[in-house]
Amino acid sequence: MTGSSPTCLTSGNIPDALRAATDRLAGSSDTARLDAELLMAHALGLSRGDMLMRQRDLGVPADFAALVARRTAGEPVAHIIGTRDFWTITLAVTPDTLIPRPDSETLIEAAVDHFGARGPQTVLDLGTGSGALLLAALAQWPQARGLGIDASAAALAVARDNAARLDLGARADFRIGDWAKGVEGAFDLLLINPPYIGVDEPLSGDVLREPASALFAGADGLDDYRRIAPDLPRLIAPFGMAAIEIGHRQGESVGALVAAQGLNVAIRRDLAGLDRCIVATRT
Structure with a gap:
């Protein structure tokens, strides 16, 4: 096919190469x-916006074809370029963490609606991965401080690096751990994105390149919710909330697990209209 020949990816102008x-x-x-x-x-070493504005004045870089070949082979764009935008921040990502996705911004939106401009003072991020949720919250509310917990030392290294690059390191602490085990005190805002895919569910696309430990949670995808739910009452401060990401068919099942702990439960949908977040508050 002439329009996708290698020559078009290595020479000529940028609109044709795109x-x-x-x-x-x-x-x-x-x-x-x-x-x-x-x-x-x-x-090109530019932002996407700058590239689009200047595309007719620039030549096609020599390594563009190689980048396209990597993407064609199934490597996620975020792993190729090493970053991913999330909420108002840009995060470094590696194969050691989940790639932050717009669906997860639903948790931050829920917190913004709950707290408004006053914001939370303390934030706990369970399963922090790249630090996306915690660092987005700290960027949103400059007075807040937070703790991120993850079972992966490699993921925590990515999160600490992101905090440092975003000048949020003084307000963000990261600790290796097993969900809320050993975590003391209550927090105004809990952000939780556990694995929620059943081990036999078929997968495709970028998720195949992401760490299995951050994806799978038993036969029904609920194993980690069952472990997390009992700790929620002691972790949510008065007038605080927990925002818990869920699979789009898990609203009823995860909501029941959380409600069984004596908490108020609401389900929030993502931009696609799918159930994406359980909001839990104290009665």
């Missing part, structure tokens, strides 16, 4: 055009 890359990626990505633009911007 069209060729989009054609090449269309069979393996639902966001082919966006992927092509992000890879081109990375190859």
Whole structure:
């Protein structure tokens, strides 16, 4: 196919190269055009916005074709370029963590609606991974301090690096741990994104390159919710809340686990209209 020939990816102008890359990626990505633009911007050392504004004045970088080939082979864009935007921040990501996704911003939106401008003073992020949720909250509310817990030392290294790069290290502490085991005190805001995929559920796309320990939670995907729920009453401060990410078919089952602990439960949907977050508050 002439429009996706290797020559178009290594020479000529950027609009033609972007069209060729989009054609090449269309069979393996639902966001082919966006992927092509992000890879081109990375190859040029520019932001995507700057690249798009200047695309007719720039040449195609020599390594663009190699980046497209990596994406075609199934490597996530975030791993290729090493970053991912989330809420108002940009995070470094590696194969040691989940790639932050827009769906998870639903948890921050729920917290903004609950606290408003006053915000929480203390934040606990269970399963912090790259630090996305905790650092987004700290960026949103400059007076807040937070603690991120994860079972993976490699993930915590990524989170600490992100905190330092965002100048949030003085307000963010990270600790290796097993969910809330050994965590003392109550917090205004709990942010929790546990594994919630059943071990036999079919997967495809970028998720295949992400750590299994951050994805799977027993036969029904509820194992970690069962462990987390009993600790919620002691961890949520008066007038505080927990925002817990769920799979889009888990609202009823996870909501029941949380309600059984004597907490108020509401379900919040993501931008696609799918159940995405359990909001838990004290009665």
